[in-house]
Amino acid sequence: MKRIVSLTILASTVLAFASPVLAQTVFVSTQLRPIEEATVVRQDLLKDAGKVDYVVEEPPQFAVRMEAEAQAGKHTVSLVGALHGELSPLADRGQLEPLDELAKKLAAGGMPQSVLDLGKLGKPTQQYIPWMQATYVMAAKKEALQYLPKGADINALTYDQLIEWGRNMQAATGQPQIGFPAGPKGLMARYFQGYFYPSFTGGVVRTFKNADAAAGWEKLKALWAYVTPNSTNYDFMQEPLASGEVMVAWDHVARLKNAISAAPDDYVVFPAPAGPKGRGYMPVLAGLAIPKGAPDTAGATKVIETLTTQKTQLLTASKVGFFPTLNVQLPPDLDKGVALLAGAVTKTQGSKDAVISLLPVGLGDKGGEFNKVYMDAFQRIVLQNEPVADVLVKQGATMAKLMTDTKAPCWAPDAKSDGACPVQ
């Protein structure tokens, strides 16, 4: 009797664990991880996509899981949703199924070819389908506007004006009021790659240590006098904004959304400032891809088709604040906070001096070390006050080695290169 009971328990346990894997399409995503967002995905976005098991994974664990499944040859994941930069190492190792058929259909259905082409990751076939996009903007409490320097247009700020604004706010409140997400999980490295370097030097890699870059770093040091020192602890700027620790902040739209959606009337959202070479900005792109050996390709294809319909894309924008990859108009009854963010994105893209900084291609799994080059330079120049020229020479050498090791060619705004992107 005892034996039968234990066998039954064993069998039911095995079934309990095995059955969802058999019946459902497993969709692993590094995006929309917070529980509220994941619930939106499960209950709203994937409603018409059949039986889908939506699993979220932190980016490093995602990389490990995909590598482990590929090495073991035992695949459970049918669909992955991740950032451009997270999918690039998988594509480099040939672990993604080509999706050209699907891409053709979407091109006909209103996805711009320029966006679709990013999903090729520099390869001849479509590696992933662009899923949703975002970018980085600045947000300020309305009470900070009174300190804005005279004659400054908030939608066309320059670095000099931002510095003066910071000085005015500090003089009036006694505390630095500008914040950046320079904490361990913050996206500060993207500020340097997509905003700081393009604005001051017109490049990202080629111009890493030139005279323009040195001048830019001096300007950043001047700005940093009015940036709160707690910035190196901030990961998501919505928290210090909401708690009143800072009045002005730069961050990813999804990392500002909670504060702004909670009190849309208290904030203004506007493009990042411009430097001597223009107003740098970096689009963020998340994509959907099917790993080679996926157990349920048909189910995965159906999920991709569902997520790229006009209806789902608009729903995604209003619920989680990521914008459509399809060429569609956002509806007027959008969440007020999301509408504010979307307005700033449109203003950034439409500004006369915009300098677009594309996502790195060809770095493979060296994306993290690429970020580290910028963050180390920041730590040494701004936080530890080391001489700019020395640091740029040393970090430039690290950058040059990284580029030769990965043989990554230059991407916009850097001029095209034959072979590895040089540091000039």
Next chain:
Amino acid sequence: MTQNRPWIPYLLILPSVAFLALLFVVPLVQTIWLALSDNGAPSLANAERMVTDINFTRSVRNTFLLTIVVVPVQIAIALAMGTMVSKVGRGRETILWIWTIPLGISDLAAGLVWLSILQNTGYFNSLLFSLGVIGRQASWLSYQTPIALFIAIAVAEIWRGTAIVMVIIVAGLNQVPKEFKEAAEIFGAGPWTRFWRITLPLIRPALQSALILRTVLAFEVFAVVYALGGRNFPVLVGEAYNWQNQNQNYSVAAVYAVLIMIISLAATLIYLKALKVDPERLP
């Protein structure tokens, strides 16, 4: 019975040996190879990468500084707590239970508790403000206040890690025979003399275990520092985590892991030599 079949003891410990070999020795060898190879050939490139990194010297200095400050304080507090509780009759269990609460809290949770106290909008600032000591939010955990940050992390670590030392020391104190103290008292030894000459030498094995355990754990400090200091206070394990997770360079992370292991082993050896325990007193 074992005389007839001398292989029985070996058979009995075989599962645990095999288990350890599989889950400890194999990964250890793999880690060492990962650390000391580059593209499949033996190389010191990863070690060089680690040593020349901007955070290496700082993380070594911070880790040692924290260990040197935290461990002696913890041992002293634990000795005091253990001695005090040994005089208590009723309610002893309750007091011990309360004192060991930090043991049941995960490192990261402890770090977050202290973060909620010490951050700009935290309880500590609220208290100081209500007392009129500060006029506006003061920051304690920023890169501009390294001393306050160090003290905050040390206090959090002491709060979190003293309980385990106390448990070991209380166990040691329980084994000290009452007769020795009574005899010393009859011969006129004061409380200090009794403590230095009788208690301390007799709890040496417990002290040794506590020191080894605490020092090794102090070299592996991570979650509390990560919660409070973030990138402002690099430590060795934190750097290993960054190289593995953020920079995705498993080889440099492996060198850090090997370095931490060497430091821990060296500390253990030093304690074993310095605090020699009479073999007859070993369990």
